[in-house]
Amino acid sequence: MQIITLIVLLLFCKVSEFRKVRRNNDKPHSSKKISSTVKRYAPGLPCDTYTYHNEKYLDCQEKKQTSVLQDWPEDLIHILLARNQIRILKNNAFSKFQNLKTLDLQQNELRKIEKQAFFGLKKLSTLLLQHNRIKTLSEEVFIHMPRLTYLRLYENPWDCNCELESLVTLLQIPRNRNFGNYAKCESPVELKNQKLKEITPQVICQEEDDKPKPLEGTKPSRPSVDSTLCYTYLYPITTLDCRRKELQQVPDDISSDVIKLDLSNNKIKRLKSKEFKDVSNLEILNLSNNRIESIDPAAFSGLMNLQELDLSENNLSNFQYGVLEDLYFLKKLWLRDNPWRCDYNIHYLFYWLRHHYNVNYNGLECKAPEEYKGWFVGKYVRSYYEECPNERYQVHIGVDDDEWEQTEGAKTNSKQTDSSAKRGVLLTVLS
Ligand SMILES: *[C@@H]1O[C@H](CO)[C@@H](O)[C@H](O)[C@H]1NC(C)=O
Numbered sequence: 210m211q212i213i214t215l216i217v218l219l220l221f222c223k224v225s226e227f228r229k230v231r232r233n234n235d236k237p238h239s240s241k242k243i244s245s246t247v248k249r250y251a252p253g254l255p256c257d258t259y260t261y262h263n264e265k266y267l268d269c270q271e272k273k274q275t276s277v278l279q280d281w282p283e284d285l286i287h288i289l290l291a292r293n294q295i296r297i298l299k300n301n302a303f304s305k306f307q308n309l310k311t312l313d314l315q316q317n318e319l320r321k322i323e324k325q326a327f328f329g330l331k332k333l334s335t336l337l338l339q340h341n342r343i344k345t346l347s348e349e350v351f352i353h354m355p356r357l358t359y360l361r362l363y364e365n366p367w368d369c370n371c372e373l374e375s376l377v378t379l380l381q382i383p384r385n386r387n388f389g390n391y392a393k394c395e396s397p398v399e400l401k402n403q404k405l406k407e408i409t410p411q412v413i414c415q416e417e418d419d420k421p422k423p424l425e426g427t428k429p430s431r432p433s434v435d436s437t438l439c440y441t442y443l444y445p446i447t448t449l450d451c452r453r454k455e456l457q458q459v460p461d462d463i464s465s466d467v468i469k470l471d472l473s474n475n476k477i478k479r480l481k482s483k484e485f486k487d488v489s490n491l492e493i494l495n496l497s498n499n500r501i502e503s504i505d506p507a508a509f510s511g512l513m514n515l516q517e518l519d520l521s522e523n524n525l526s527n528f529q530y531g532v533l534e535d536l537y538f539l540k541k542l543w544l545r546d547n548p549w550r551c552d553y554n555i556h557y558l559f560y561w562l563r564h565h566y567n568v569n570y571n572g573l574e575c576k577a578p579e580e581y582k583g584w585f586v587g588k589y590v591r592s593y594y595e596e597c598p599n600e601r602y603q604v605h606i607g608v609d610d611d612e613w614e615q616t617e618g619a620k621t622n623s624k625q626t627d628s629s630a631k632r633g634v635l636l637t638v639l640s
């Protein structure tokens with residue numbers, strides 16, 4: 210509690226200190242009034258606004274600007290930002306300038322334009338991006354500008370690979386005759402100096418395929434197993450049905466909104482670390498009737514929402530320590546028809562289940578060794594301690610609820626202590 214109070218105080222100090230600094234910096238310039246000169250922004254030079262034929266211009270050419278500023282007046286019709294040092298356009302950079310018709314960004318250092326950078330520019334008709342450092346751009350960037358008729362893209366080092374396909378296609382639509390007319394590929398070598406307007410979109414994708422470079426969806430480390438064989442159902446819950454697909458591993462491209470994943474009746478042998486890390490919304494996971502013989506302790510990591518896990522009809526003889534630790538909300542666990550081996554290694558599973566009494570499970574029955582065959586695992590574990598009353602064997606296994614909560618608390622606390630330590634240093638510097 211004390212720690213938290215301290216942090217809040219320190220944060221507060223930091224914020225007010227920051228404000229003070231800003232205010233001092235702003236003082237020499239009037240920040241609110243915009244007449245003919247827009248106020249100065251470090252490190253750029255002042256920009257001019259003027260009205261010509263009833264249309265408002267912002268002339269900010271060659272002013273060492275490095276970003277688009279939100280203090281520029283909203284009713285601008287033309288923004289001239291040529292010959293500055295802008296490198297990136299962030300999402301919504303222009304969304305307040307809804308009347309904008311012209312945006313001149315030529316001769317900057319643009320490398321990256323975020324997908325929503327031009328969001329809100331419904332009236333924009335002219336966009337000048339020539340002489341920058343853009344290598345790739347998706348068609349998506351342009352969907353926010355339905356009135357766009359002039360687009361300049363030349364003198365950018367276009368990398369003509371698959372990623373550029375949607376842009377190339379867009380430029381080639383007949384209606385867009387004034388889009389990117391002189392833009393040329395810089396790379397790959399085979400396509401150098403070819404005009405984007407003239408290359409066949411399919412060709413640039415093929416080129417990429419031939420290269421050993423990793424592509425989206427194919428990870429060279431694993432042979433790609435894709436989920437396109439599976440069926441997706443949206444009702445009643447988003448389900449990916451991969452039953453009976455001869456799969457030997459968990460597909461690595463499962464959409465993150467899947468709630469139920471059915472991988473039953475396949476040939477999966479092992480579950481690797483973080484196998485389900487991209488499907489954190491999963492609530493039901495069916496791995497029944499596979500050949501699973503080993504599960505990495507971190508295989509289920511990230512499955513915070515998992516409620517039902519079916520592991521019946523596999524080749525499991527025990528669980529390694531840790532396998533179940535991430536399954537905070539598990540309610541049902543199917544374990545039947547596995548060759549559970551009743552020796553010391555099964556204790557983890559048994560104790561975990563005993564301490565997580567909200568979890569309903571079934572099928573935990575010894576198949577080996579011969580002497581315990583047909584026993585429930587619980588009976589075996591009890592007999593183990595009857596045979597060995599000597600306490601030294603009673604290593605505590607599993608985590609009970611209390612301990613779990615304590616470790617969680619300790620984690621959070623240590624995080625806070627870390628950050629408060631940092632803030633403490635900050636405070637010393639400022640005061
Ligand atoms: C898992 O799949 C098997 C076979 O397809 C089915 O019999 C079983 O009921 C399923 N388990 C769950 C929890 O839905």
Ligand SMILES: *[C@@H]1O[C@H](CO)[C@@H](O)[C@H](O)[C@H]1NC(C)=O
Nearest residue numbers: 500501502523524525526548
């Ligand atoms: C089950 O796993 C064991 C190793 O633990 C292996 O020897 C055996 O062949 C597996 N059985 C099947 C049916 O895959």
